[in-house]
Amino acid sequence: MTNRLRTEIPEEETGELIVEEKPVKEIPDNFLTQFLSNGFITSEEAIKALPFVLYLALLGMIYIGNRHLAEKNIRDIDKLNKEVKELSWDYKVTKADLAYKSTLTEVAKRVDTLGIKESLEPPQVITVKEEKDEY
Numbered sequence: 748m749t750n751r752l753r754t755e756i757p758e759e760e761t762g763e764l765i766v767e768e769k770p771v772k773e774i775p776d777n778f779l780t781q782f783l784s785n786g787f788i789t790s791e792e793a794i795k796a797l798p799f800v801l802y803l804a805l806l807g808m809i810y811i812g813n814r815h816l817a818e819k820n821i822r823d824i825d826k827l828n829k830e831v832k833e834l835s836w837d838y839k840v841t842k843a844d845l846a847y848k849s850t851l852t853e854v855a856k857r858v859d860t861l862g863i864k865e866s867l868e869p870p871q872v873i874t875v876k877e878e879k880d881e882y
Contacts, residue, residue: 851865
């Protein structure tokens, strides 16, 4: 019994092994590669400029972080302003309620349940005569 695959594969008559070489991938010829290789910036100059580019990137990140922090602070301020307005309204409502409950008629209604009644006689003025001490 013979292997079909081996019989179907044609053998080389010379017995030499043929190696196919893969083509080397070439760098695509686009604007960036032309700019870096043929343009006015060489790769050495690009490497020299790398610290400055990294410095600019750091400044950009600091700028973005500062912007986010400022927006967060603005949102917090708006939230606190809303809370202050709500508390101001609560204060005004409570103050008005206290002013209403401290009126004479409301106090009389509340203390009536305790058995205390409102005096019907007008208040009397008490006068004290002071004696002058002579030494």
